[in-house]
Amino acid sequence: MPIWRFRKFSWDETEEDKVRRIFKKKAGDHIRNVMNKAKRSQGKPNFITSDDWTEIKRIWESEKNMQMSEQNKKNRASSSTEGSATYTGGSINIGEHKKRIANELGTESTYTATFERTFQKKDKTWTGDRAKAIKEKYDELLMSTASSGDGGAASELVVDNMALWVEASSGMKRGKYLG
Numbered sequence: 525m526p527i528w529r530f531r532k533f534s535w536d537e538t539e540e541d542k543v544r545r546i547f548k549k550k551a552g553d554h555i556r557n558v559m560n561k562a563k564r565s566q567g568k569p570n571f572i573t574s575d576d577w578t579e580i581k582r583i584w585e586s587e588k589n590m591q592m593s594e595q596n597k598k599n600r601a602s603s604s605t606e607g608s609a610t611y612t613g614g615s616i617n618i619g620e621h622k623k624r625i626a627n628e629l630g631t632e633s634t635y636t637a638t639f640e641r642t643f644q645k646k647d648k649t650w651t652g653d654r655a656k657a658i659k660e661k662y663d664e665l666l667m668s669t670a671s672s673g674d675g676g677a678a679s680e681l682v683v684d685n686m687a688l689w690v691e692a693s694s695g696m697k698r699g700k701y702l703g
Contacts, residue, residue, distance in 0.1 A: 609655035613642040635689045636662065662692035 535543050562569050563584060568577040583589055613621050621641050625633035636659065643655040650656035665688040690696070 609643055609658070610651035611642055612645060612651055618642055635685060658693050662689055665692055 558569055562572075568574070572580070616624075618638060622633045622638045625637050625641060629637070639655075639659060639662075643651050643659075645651060650659070666685070669688060
């Protein structure tokens with residue numbers, strides 16, 4: 525009998541939610557890895573019955589699943605026709621980067637400064653075609669707006685900048701704007 529069956533664990537009741545969350549994450553990761561390996565090798569894991577394995581394979585081979593798999597593959601591809609924009613800001617969110625830039629510059633951070641910090645590599649190249657295209661389109665829109673400007677108030681310019689950024693980034697996607 526494996527030794528792990530005899531191990532006992534205990535933790536403070538106040539940590540129950542945290543322990544459960546960590547356990548579910550670890551167990552979920554392990555099951556996902558086992559199933560990915562089984563899918564690649566087409567070998568049935570020991571803990572799955574033959575009937576269940578047949579059903580799982582049927583689902584994997586279904587047209588709907590194949591289409592979703594193809595779409596996900598395209599989404600992951602960095603050289604897709606639309607390109608990609610990979611976030612390079614690490615574990616720090618864009619809002620925090622914006623605050624840090626403002627502290628460094630002593631003024632409010634611009635859209636472009638924040639976008640460049642979070643979507644450019646250290647060598648100042650873009651992380652993907654989409655990021656580069658958004659920046660170029662924003663600059664283009666900003667130049668055309670500035671050249672046709674009517675000398676309006678600064679607050680109008682800020683609103684216009686937001687509208688320009690939304691237009692350049694192709695609008696909201698899944699409730700968020702890129703950058």
